[in-house]
Amino acid sequence: xxxxxxxxxxxxxxxxxxxxxxxxxxxxxxxxxxxxxxxxxxxxxxxxxxxxxxxxxxxxxxxxxxxxxxxxxxxxxxxxxxxxxxxxxxxxxxxxxxxxxxxxxxxxxxxxxxxxxxxxxxxx
Amino acid sequence: xxxxxxxxxxxxxxxxxxxxxxxxxxxxxxxxxxxxxxxxxxxxxxxxxxxxxxxxxxxxxxxxxxxxxxxxxxxxxxxxxxxxxxxxxxxxxxxxxxxxxxxxxxxxxxxxxxxxxxxxxxxx
DNA sequence: CAGGATCCACTGGGATACTG
DNA sequence: CAGTATCCCAGTGGATCCTG
Numbered sequence: 001x002x003x004x005x006x007x008x009x010x011x012x013x014x015x016x017x018x019x020x021x022x023x024x025x026x027x028x029x030x031x032x033x034x035x036x037x038x039x040x041x042x043x044x045x046x047x048x049x050x051x052x053x054x055x056x057x058x059x060x061x062x063x064x065x066x067x068x069x070x071x072x073x074x075x076x077x078x079x080x081x082x083x084x085x086x087x088x089x090x091x092x093x094x095x096x097x098x099x100x101x102x103x104x105x106x107x108x109x110x111x112x113x114x115x116x117x118x119x120x121x122x123x124x
Numbered sequence: 125x126x127x128x129x130x131x132x133x134x135x136x137x138x139x140x141x142x143x144x145x146x147x148x149x150x151x152x153x154x155x156x157x158x159x160x161x162x163x164x165x166x167x168x169x170x171x172x173x174x175x176x177x178x179x180x181x182x183x184x185x186x187x188x189x190x191x192x193x194x195x196x197x198x199x200x201x202x203x204x205x206x207x208x209x210x211x212x213x214x215x216x217x218x219x220x221x222x223x224x225x226x227x228x229x230x231x232x233x234x235x236x237x238x239x240x241x242x243x244x245x246x247x248x
Numbered sequence: 249c250a251g252g253a254t255c256c257a258c259t260g261g262g263a264t265a266c267t268g
Numbered sequence: 269c270a271g272t273a274t275c276c277c278a279g280t281g282g283a284t285c286c287t288g
Binding site for chain 1: 139140141142143144145147148154155158215218219221222223224225226227228229230231232233
């Protein structure tokens with residue numbers, strides 16, 4: 001367990017977000033999910049092309065973890081030229097749905113209408 | 125740019141999730157948000173107590189980033205014993221709302237009804 | 249073409265000690 | 269009490285080379 005470890009939720013809930021974060025915790029995870037959502041049944045190379053900047057290792061490992069987490073489905077046809085297709089599982093689609101509100105929130109962030117704190121974007 | 129960097133969304137969307145992930149990307153970020161959501165106007169030490177296992181450094185930095193991102197509001201009264209109170213901004217509350225579906229998804233994960241991949245939780 | 253194996257660099261996070 | 273300052277380690281992501 002390298003992720004969030006709540007000692008047992010003293011308040012009575014586990015919030016489940018940590019579980020979700022465990023799944024989408026990778027740097028490109030959500031984008032892979034997203035790409036798969038918009039381009040069902042994509043092959044490794046295609047996904048790689050869809051995610052400019054990602055390396056094979058990272059894509060491969062993310063895909064493997066996503067598969068292990070049951071949100072991505074992998075089908076490999078053993079043909080002469082190796083061919084593998086990835087797609088979202090039902091659970092993966094649900095995850096994507098659950099991600100929508102967050103996406104919407106993030107999208108309206110830069111120009112929030114009622115931000116009174118005057119906070120600016122500043123990160124490392 | 126240490127975060128997700130999409131070259132400009134070739135498909136026409138930025139999905140916004142990456143922006144959101146930037147905000148909640150810390151290990152304890154969501155839990156801090158959560159704690160603040162359930163315990164409005166909490167002080168540093170109290171928050172620390174609410175998040176067993178978190179260190180001062182991390183709590184402080186998360187709080188600072190969360191504040192910079194406009195989701196947490198910080199009020200410091202300069203009294204004799206230093207006193208600072210943290211609370212969620214309106215945007216922070218919206219973020220929390222946006223997090224709910226994800227939390228719900230994560231909560232029902234362990235016992236998914238139709239998981240045929242036979243995947244188990246396996247991480248590094 | 250799909251990825252496994254390595255090596256490396258970076259940074260996020262933990263522990264501890266100190267200050268206003 | 270509410271942080272800040274260091275040091276350090278581990279995990280994660282990146283680049284490259286190599287294989288089925």
